[in-house]
Structure formats: C-alpha cells, structure tokens
Amino acid sequence: MTVGTLTTRPGPPHNETATRYFEHSSAPRVNTDAVIVEALRADYPELHITVVPQQGNNLFAYASAGHASLAAIDEEKDRLTWKFFLPPASRLTGQRGALVDRVKLGRYLLDWQGKEFILCIADGRDGEMAYPSVTNQYILSASVEATNKLLFESGAWNSELHNEIFVFDGGFWQKSAELWDSVQKSNWEDVILDESMKKAIISDVENFFDSRETYERLKVAWKRGIIYYGPPGNGKTISIKAMMNSLYKRKIPVPTLYVKTLASFGGPEYSINQVFSLARRTAPCYLIFEDLDSIINDSVRSYFLNAVDGIEKNDGILMVGSTNHLDRLDPGLAKRPSRFDRKYLFPNPNAEEREKYMVYWQTKLSDNHDLEFPDKLCPAVAKITNGFSFAYLQEAMVASLLAIARDQDGFSERVCLECLEAHAQAAKGSLCDRDCRRSFKGLYDWMSMVRRQDEEDPDLDCYVLWREIKKQVRILKEELGEERRGK
Template identity: 60%
Template sequence: MKKALIKDVDNFFDGRETYARLKVPWKRGAIYYGPPGNGKTISIKAMMHTLYNRKPQVPTLYVKSLVSYAGPQYSVNQIFAQARKFAPCYLIFEDLDTMITPAVRSYFFNEVDGLRNNDGIFMLGSTNHLDELDPGLAKRPSRFDRKWYFPNPNEAQREAYARFWQSKLKDNDDVEFPDELCAAIAKITHGFSFAYMQEAFVASLLALARVAIAGTDDEAMLWAGPANKSAGTALNDIVIERMTIGARSSGGTADDLDKLPLWREIQKQVKTLREEMDEDEQR
C-alpha cells in the first residue's frame, strides 16, 4: 500500500506531458479514510517529506481549518488561489467531513469544478467517517477520484507492529522481549488501531520505568479516582484485578510469559484501553 500511495502521487507529478497528450486536465483528487489511529496523518506527513525532496520540489498546502476573519467561504477562495499560484502542488484538507459543511459546500465545489484552471493540483482529503461525507465529495468523479482505506490492523499486522517495538528495545537489557511475546500481544489486541497499540506499549514501558525508579505504584492507584464513577466498581477491586490478571496467550508458553514484567504490564494496559474503547462505543 505504501508503494502504491507513493506511485500514485509520483505518477501525477511526473505525468504532465501525458495528461496534455491525452487532452485531460492535469489535476487529481484522493481520499484517505478509515478508523482513527491507523496512519492517515503520518502517511500525509511522509508524502509531504517525499515531495519536499523531489527535484524540483513540490510544495504542500496543508489545511486544517477554514476559520478566518472573513469567514470560511473567503478561506476556500484564498486556499485555491494559493494552490494555483504554487502549482504544481499538494493540497491537503485534513478531517474533510468537519471542514466542508453545507455553508461552504457550494463554494468548495465551484473552486474544484469551476472555470478556473486547477492544473498541477493534487488534492487530498482525509476523514474518519467516509459515510458522513456529502455524496458530492465522496462519490462525484473528478473531485476525489481515488479512495484509500486505512483499516485497523489484522493479527499479522499487529504482530509485525509488536516486532517493531521488539527491535526498538533490542539494546535494552532491562526489558526481556522474546519472539513469542509478539504473537501473544497480537492475540490480545484484536480490534485495536495502531494508535491504541502504541499507547499500550508506551504506557507499559512508562509503568515499568516508574517501578524501576520508585518501586511498585499499585498503592498510588488506590487514590487515583475511578475513571467512571457510575461504574459501581470499587477501586480496590480494580487494583486487585490488575495485580492478579493472568496470562491469556494460546501459544502454550503462558507460564514462561507470565514471568515477563512487560507481558504482565501489557495485559493491564490492554485491559484498560479496551474498557475505554467500550465506553467510546457506548457513547
């Protein structure tokens, strides 16, 4: 997918003469969509960096909001005016669903489809909610021609992500991270985005660091206050549950894994994050 994303953009900026020979406008649009935390923004940033290093460079216009002293309609006009000025360029609208509201929709469509020349503009929009986009954005050809889906990672991808962290920690003698731990982590993180997986690793390592520096911090949790006061669960019960949670891997190495501080802490953090995910879904 990474190679395809790069090729799509490179082919556009390398293809000016091809577009001219085919008598079609030299403009393109794409949408990155999918649940939050799976690489849309980091892919945008990586592409910006790639285009910056091209010869000649391709500038990026990054739009996060249409708020201005003259109103959002004026902002839309000025954004496309600047894009035409700097073309060929990469024009990004992040969180497209919250930006192109009914108040500015017609202005946006007019800038994209109107009489003015948009040659050299590669327009990219991102959204966590493709289904909430106006059909004129999501389905109309010549505006956003291509859609790229960024899903939650499957088990193999979660294991690969765990191996990424394993490689980062390979020179750390204080953290034991065998290969079988990667598979075990992948199994208990079903439904997690990459962002949630990152949080599980970071929170676990920070917890291990606190213990290494000051000893156990389980007692401090007694005074932290419940995350959800309406849950009706005593804090002592939560602490005991976290302190005694058992390994739930299916690789036949549960006893060995239970001896690893990182595995014990990962399980705690995954449980906490899953509770947060469940609360978000209920809301």
C-alpha cells in the same frame, strides 16, 4: 549618508513623519498610509517613495536572512515599538527565550548590494478595515529602478519556502518551520500498513507528479483528488506526513499546502479563494485538507466544489482529504470522480499488522539493555489486541513502559492481572475492590485468550513487559467499550 546618487542626512532635525504619526494616531483617522506618505514627502522632498505592505514582502525577514543590512537612524523619542517575551520553542533546548521588538513606527538605513535606501515602518489603518493592524513599509530612494530591483528580489525570496510548509489557519497562509521539522522525522519505513495498499498510495501520488505530459497528451486535466478514510488512529496522518517528506526529496521538490480550517473574518468563501489562489500559483503541489468533513460543511460546500471543479484551472494540484467519517461527506465530494476520485480505507490493523507494529517497537527499543523484549512477545501481544487501532497499540506500549519505569520489580502487575481476571466471573458493571475498574463486554473471552497465551508459553509471564502490557490492554479494552457504548 548617500542614498542613490544624493547625499542626505540620516533624519531631519524636526521629524515631521513622527510628529504627524503621533498626532494622527491620537485623533480620529481614516487612512494612516496617506498621512505617512504626505509627511515623508515633507521630510524627503528629493527622494522617491514606494509603499510596500509588509505582509507580502517583509524586508525585515529578508534582511534577517542575510540578504541586506538594517540600522536604525531615528531617535528614541521618534520611535514606537512593542516589546515581547518570546518563549523557547522547547524547554529541552535549555534556552530561556528572548526579548523581541515589534516596530509600530521606525526609520532605518537599508543597505542592499552596495545601494542605500531609507526604510520607514508604520503600523495603522488602511481605510478599509474596521480595526488597525496593517503594517506598511515606505522605501525612499533616488532611483526608482534600484527600488524595484530590491523589491523584486525580496518579494521573490518572501514568496519561497525556506525549510517551511505553508499552513492555512485563521484566514491566511503562514509558513511553519515546526511542521517542516516534524515532517522530516516521518518516513514510510515507520508506517505500518498493508504492503499492497502502501505501495498503491505511494505510486498514486508519485505517478501523478511524473505524468504531466501523459495528462496533456490525453487531453485530461492534470489534477487529482484522494480521500483517506477510516477509524481514527490508523495511519492517515502519518501517511500524509511520510508522503510530504518523500515529495520534498524529489529531484524537483513538490511543496505541501496544509489547510487546518477555513474559518476567518472574511468568511469561508474568502478562505477558499485564498487557499486555491496560492495552490494554483504554487502548483505542482500537494494540497492537504485534514478532517475534510469538518472543514467542508453545508455553508461552504457549493463554493468549494466550484473552486475544485469550476472554470479556473487546477493543473498540478493533487488534493488529499482525510476523514474519520466518510458517511458525513457530501456525495458531491465523496462520489464525484472529477473531485476526489480515489479513496483508501485505513481500517483497524489485522493480527499480522499488529505483530509488525510490535516488531517496530522491538526495533525501536533494541538499544535498551534493561528491558527484555523477545521475539515471541510480538505475536502474543497481537493476539490479545484484536480491535485495537495503531493509536491504541501505541498507548498500550507507552503506558506499559511508563509503568515499568515507575515499578521495576513488576510485582504489582502480577497482582493486578489476578484482580482483573476476577472480573470475568463478576456480573456486568460490578466493581473490583482492588482495582475499581468495571467489566466490559467480551471480558471473559479476552481473559480466556490471555490465559491461553500464558498456558501455551509459561515463560511469557517471566517478562515484565508482557505482564504490564496485559494490564494496559485490559484498561484500554474497557475504555474502548465505553467509547462504543457512547456512540
């Protein structure tokens, strides 16, 4: 085997590296790295050693993507691996999963652009952490220049996104292909909002990323902060995802950094530093803090505000924070213009928006020839769902479709409506013998509205979807009343 300009054996007869590693790992130890380097120098005195932490520059991932080839060169007795069963991402794929190895100690021949290197992988302590789980890669080559070229190219590749999104969770950044796939299915056409507000949201973000020169000419820091707020289930998350999708489709894509939580072993201050360090390196970027009120609490507020508004530049960073509880946000976040200077309210939809949402479902189900969904059902449903969020409207539709799938004749829906109507004449809190559901505040007015709809258009009750929606909306009205009483 040729490594650089020297010819060497795949591995020595006596593997000093493996010997020292196992001795070291079964006795008190301080720094695995020093032990492995010393042993490798004994095994390969003629080669140069470069130590590379796997976390920042994963050569296995680089090779797996087709940029290099790897082949094991040590014997089974000199290797240490953990074997895992990796379940499929979804059972719908028809796959059963796979067995994968995690290398704790191993040696490989790495071939890259016609040059060969020896790659040793070792897992252990770094001398600073209380518990081991630091994986280092040891590159051996006759040419330092060749090693540096390899590490530069693999490092650049590892730092880039490949149909992935950066997600910060548990104290470190990771790449999520699952979130990327979900975002690809999110489009502004599927977001039902007030049209003027939707246009303003899109324009606000797109114009920011188009206006760097304008900000610089006006001597204004090129950064923005936006808050989406309002009751849950009204489009904040889907709007964020639709914007992520549109930003990735720009001529020069704008990446998203998504922050789930700041909790970590290093403390929230460490996490905030990690979040903004990557955001500054990645800028221009779209930095998301979902459920901002739960992420930024009193213990981290001052550190977060300093990261946003301190001496370090945040040029090219557009932050979006979402919250269901604007009143819980510190005024320093919600009211200071240099931090989050624009706020959008996502209220419960009005009658027009509820009707548009039903039209969206009508279009979605247009290829189902077994279900009748006439145009007049859309305004009718909108009228009996006052106070519903989009999430509740979706639940009413999904529950109705599932019920229809279970009971195609629709007979039970008629009986249930009569049963539910009887509640309007009953005392508050009474139970119905047939359905065992409590009445709720406003039930009588709601039933009157439902009956008016049926009287204005008697044909409505011929549609099983209308009959089932009436039942499901009634159930959700009760749940909504319980939620409000519990606050």
